[in-house]
Amino acid sequence: MAMNCLDESTSGSITSSSFTVKRSMENSCQMGSGSSAKSNSEIGIEADSKKLPSSKYKGVVPQPNGRWGAQIYDKHQRVWLGTFDEEEQAAKAYDIAALRFRGQNAITNLQHTLEPHKDANELYFLNSHSKDEIVDMLRKHSYTHELEQSEYNICASHGTRKRHRDNWLMDTPVSESELFDVAKEYLFEKVVTPSDVGKLNRLVIPKQQAEKYFPLPTESAAKGVLLNFEDSIGKVWRFRYCYWSSSQSYVLTKGWSKFVKEKSLKAGDRVSFHRSMGPDKKFFIGWRPRNGSSFVEVLDKVKSSASIQAVKVVRLFGVNILETPTSSFVTNNI
DNA sequence: AGCTGTGTTGAA
């Protein structure tokens, strides 16, 4: 996976132009005219050194206890990205923040290998979340995990694409609300369990996501509410959504089994949830098989099936919209 | 008590 090495792993890769690490081995041993200078550059911090070792990485600052902090500046203000055991982890945290805050051409610390598909997915993931959310993940060291949980499901785009097709084709002006309607924000994805597709006729929504994206007023928790989700072909699914206090879980109940049946959902498949970025905040549901295509793989299919080399990119409201003769997709916003 | 992350400053 591309550059998801914040937490434990060590190999990293972020697409970012062709940046090479310039700053290297200086900065690390300026202890006045000290004699014990070298110790700092090799080990994190020495027993009783006064001065903290500088990092060779941008956005990385030493902590008194030998750990490393990461920070980035935005709008004249420092944004703290958390503390890390390893200098490289802090450097990667900075890199990720830089990509989110400054776009994919941002200068990053590490030379990253080129993995177009994965990197594009990651950029899409990055830009589907607010700066605050990304910073949160970095500080909680959960970025890697959330990225892995989240590959974009292209199925969720077909419906609106179809309905807006004429507008794109005829090159007529498209209203702002329609554009917002096309633009969808990725919320989360769940790999469905055997019981999610079994006889219980319900889908468990992970608690954290449920409370974040589908808040349920306590008075309607037991009874539940009806939520509409539009699928990849524009069909609207209506599910009862409620809280089961017995199992302390949020679930989609009534209507869910029909979805399972019609889509032939199997355990291990992925179901994703999206929300339009317009004022109406419609929900969308998508799904794909266990090893289904990633966002970019599908994009490539779109390109080849349309027999075109280049996809026109229109940037509006901070969102890139890929336009082809027959379709439009929303991709990374900067 | 130890650590995080902010307040602050000077340099680029």
Next chain:
DNA sequence: TCAACACAGCTG
């Protein structure tokens, strides 16, 4: 915009 430095205040 950036990192160095000091340490207030938070956390466990």
